[in-house]
Amino acid sequence: MSQYWSKLVHSLTPYVPGEQPKSKNMIKLNTNENPYPPSPKSLQAIHEAANEGLRLYPDPNSDLLKQSIAHYYTLEAKQIFVGNGSDEVLAHIFQALLKHDAPLLFPDISYSFYPVYCGLYGIDYKNIPLNNNFEIDINDYNQANGGIIFPNPNAPTGIGLALESIEILLQQNPSSVVVIDEAYIDFGGVSAVPLINTYPNLLVVQTLSKSRSLAGLRVGFAMGHPDLIQALVRVKDSFNSYPLGKPATQGATAAINDKTYFLDICARIIATREKLTLQLEELGFEVLPSQANFVFAQHPKHRALTLAQALRDNHIIVRHFKAARIDNYLRITVGTDAESEQFIQSLTDIISSMA
Amino acid sequence: MSQYWSKLVHSLTPYVPGEQPKSKNMIKLNTNENPYPPSPKSLQAIHEAANEGLRLYPDPNSDLLKQSIAHYYTLEAKQIFVGNGSDEVLAHIFQALLKHDAPLLFPDISYSFYPVYCGLYGIDYKNIPLNNNFEIDINDYNQANGGIIFPNPNAPTGIGLALESIEILLQQNPSSVVVIDEAYIDFGGVSAVPLINTYPNLLVVQTLSKSRSLAGLRVGFAMGHPDLIQALVRVKDSFNSYPLGKPATQGATAAINDKTYFLDICARIIATREKLTLQLEELGFEVLPSQANFVFAQHPKHRALTLAQALRDNHIIVRHFKAARIDNYLRITVGTDAESEQFIQSLTDIISSMA
Structure with a gap:
């Protein structure tokens, strides 16, 4: 104090x-x-980034990495936002897209950083209890809200939500951003990325910390409509011009490319x-x-x-x-x-x- | 929009x-x-960090780096805060320590990111004109304020402020945090770090982007009373648990050590x-x-x-x-x-x- x-x-x-x-x-x-x-190709790329070029600032937009992610998911680079771990990406999302008059909704049992972000940015929120099987029931989200966020699969339960349910949720909430936090999606879940070109209110977040074995490098990203990405870029450019150093960008790019x-x-x-x-x-x-x-x-x-x-x-x-x-x-x-x-x-x- | x-x-x-x-x-x-x-020892340390250990999260507190900075400046580790470039460190400082009822004061000609941070966090500020020689006159800061910040040497003028003037400013503003942004201090200025143990309202910010040739790695830090550092830690731990990856921490530590x-x-x-x-x-x-x-x-x-x-x-x-x-x-x-x-x-x- x-x-x-x-x-x-x-x-x-x-x-x-x-x-x-x-x-x-x-x-x-x-x-x-x-x-x-991590992928040996990713480690090699970090080795190669450790050269005299580190005296120069990195590309503030990390275009190389955005292009790789876009290619991997058949999206455009303007649909991608990258940051210093998905925690930073989530922080910008809360500030840029989830602060509205109506409360943000997320499950009572979920990533425990969500209420912390709400505290940091003064966001009103409401916990929606998981059902008795610890599942997300999308009918429970059919109420006034300023946004919806949850991990899929959920953490710490590990339980996944079907893509059909996510699509209904997007249709039922056309005025809210629905954030699907896919930190664990690559271990058997079904990604919501294919819905991005249909729903301008969908934002999907992923990280390289889990499935790409790069927790020690700090890279995460978000994918969605360019208008949503633009909001994140505006906040990022008001916070830190260069969130990703060259070892991070180059190591992450090589990891994404090594499918x-x-x-x-x-x-x-x-x-x-x-x-x-x-x-x-x-x-x-x-x-x-x-x-x-x-x-x-x-x-x-x-x-x-x-x-x-x-x-x-x-x-x-x-x-x-x-x-x-x-x-x-x-x-x-x-x-x-x-x-x-x-x-x-x-x-x-x-x-x-x-x- | x-x-x-x-x-x-x-x-x-x-x-x-x-x-x-x-x-x-x-x-x-x-x-x-x-x-x-950058120092060859720094590049070597980044090479060594590119190993299978990247699968694990880094130390959330970057203790290794804090200890090196503390040793370099004869401070304690609890007087050090580290972040993803000094821009991130500054962002946390604005949110944690410079938002008060009275306006923040900074020069009219100064780092142009300062008013952007004020916009991001809703901080009221007042520009204090440099004098006709483009110098900071500390008498102009003798007015109600919720904090004072400027670079020393100032940017983009390059003009330094004498340590005696900074000390008078600290004495005249015991209820405000005075942030000295020393991005360029190592090229001939006199650092305010020796005043830290005397003035609990002094916070000094430095970066590895300029004098340590590591703009591409993204590491900056702040030094001050542990109460000020604790405020930054509270914001950081509400934003991103792990702002520095292992290549950044290890490369920065080696750079600080190679005096x-x-x-x-x-x-x-x-x-x-x-x-x-x-x-x-x-x-x-x-x-x-x-x-x-x-x-x-x-x-x-x-x-x-x-x-x-x-x-x-x-x-x-x-x-x-x-x-x-x-x-x-x-x-x-x-x-x-x-x-x-x-x-x-x-x-x-x-x-x-x-x-």
């Missing part, structure tokens, strides 16, 4: 990210990182997830059906927090949220097959010792 | 950065970049600036006394815009601002000795042809 702080700073409740332990001796299944390395590697590691993660789900069910867990690179599970006889602490004693970190409705669940990132086996072995031992 | 835009987006007047030409055949003296490459290389290139730029100033004066220019890596000059007989266009025809880009009081000046970045000679030769030819 300080007399020098603006009123806003006093009122903020900042987001708390998952732990990044400084010890290397941990199996890290807590922040939904990819267990496989073969990307599809391969996504397929491996999906296969490990399906095996992990069965193994957890054999241990008595209830596992929500996941289309993401994590599973969300609870055990009818054991408290999630107790299990998380016991796993940590065995050098395995998973994520536990203290929020209502989900405080007995664990969110477990899908690791390599070897990490997954070691996790299941530890968990089996822990549960046996508690029986 | 779009029905989906927030009210704010309609009202913004974004910043327009200097041109980054895509052609390589230009002598680029328009955006105050360093003519020398020998840094001092050498700064000395070379200062020497070239002094020679350039004399050469411009010989051509009849009035050159403001610069402590930066650029000079600000006007010719009594030739229009700045005409000269800039003629230089461009010769593949040399300098910056011209259309603002009042300075629209007949050129801002010329100090290049290498060879670039500087070529610039003077071109300018000599242009002026001869106009005589």
Whole structure:
């Protein structure tokens, strides 16, 4: 607290990210990182960016990266906005497109950064409860609103929403921007990108932190009608002319272009997830059906927090949220097959010792 | 314009950065970049960061970099805030520390991003005219205010303010945050950092884009009392948990640690600036006394815009601002000795042809 702080700073409740332990001796299944390395072509591109050209400012518009994303998704570059991780992209979206008189709607169980952005920009919002199966029911969003946002697949549940439902939502809310946060879409969900040319109120957000294994590089993007993109550009150009440095732009571009590697590691993660789900069910867990690179599970006889602490004693970190409705669940990132086996072995031992 | 835009987006007047030409055949003296490459140790560190560890999120607090900056300036890490270029750091400062009931004060001729930030965050501000010598007169700031900010040396004039004047300003404004934007301090100015432990209202901002030749990497930082830093952390943690990726943090840390290389290139730029100033004066220019890596000059007989266009025809880009009081000046970045000679030769030819 300080007399020098603006009123806003006093009122903020900042987001708390998952732990990044400084010890290397941990199996890290807590922040939904990819267990496989980035594309070798991406690493090579970052190497090549580390040259004397770094003395110069980067392209403020990151045209190279926008063109690659546009090509990947058969869109035009003017339908793409890029930023310093999808968190920055989301921040600009909240300020530019989701602040209106009517409240913003998002699920009660969802990415916990959303209410933080609302606090940062003074946006009125309303939580819409997931149904009893932890699913988004689009009928619940049929009310006055200044925008709608949710992850698809949702986090931390992992449950996906069908494209047909998203299309109905877009039709029912022609005056609102509907933001589909597709951080985890590449692990089995169906992207809303093909709807972009039909619905001027659709904005799709993606990140390179998960499926492209580049959490340490910080690149995310949004796709939608050029009018929506223009709003984001106006905010970005009033905040930071150059959000992406050359290593980020060049590494991200190479990662987007290396589709073969990307599809391969996504397929491996999906296969490990399906095996992990069965193994957890054999241990008595209830596992929500996941289309993401994590599973969300609870055990009818054991408290999630107790299990998380016991796993940590065995050098395995998973994520536990203290929020209502989900405080007995664990969110477990899908690791390599070897990490997954070691996790299941530890968990089996822990549960046996508690029986 | 779009029905989906927030009210704010309609009202913004974004910043327009200097041109980054895509052609390589230009002598680029328009955006105050360093003519020398980054420290080889910095490039090596970025190479080393391009490894499989990029699959993991970076340290959200960039502790490694904060410790290096703290060590360099004999401060504590809790007195350091780091961000994605000093533009992002400044944006957070405006939102966190400069929005109060009384207007923010800054010079009429100054970094033209300041009024843009005010627009982004709804901050009331008042321009204080530089005196007739284009200097900041601290007596002009002796009025009710919600904060004071200016670059030192000032941009685009290059004129520095004495440390004694900054100290009087801090004493005269104990209830306001005074931000000294030291983007160009390493080219001959006197830093206000030694005042930080005495004045809890002082915040000093620096960047690695100029004196460390890392404009393409995007790293900046602020230094001040831990209460001020805490306000910035609260905003950052409500905006983007991880503003700096691993290549940025590691490259910046190595650059800060390589003091020998840094001092050498700064000395070379200062020497070239002094020679350039004399050469411009010989051509009849009035050159403001610069402590930066650029000079600000006007010719009594030739229009700045005409000269800039003629230089461009010769593949040399300098910056011209259309603002009042300075629209007949050129801002010329100090290049290498060879670039500087070529610039003077071109300018000599242009002026001869106009005589």
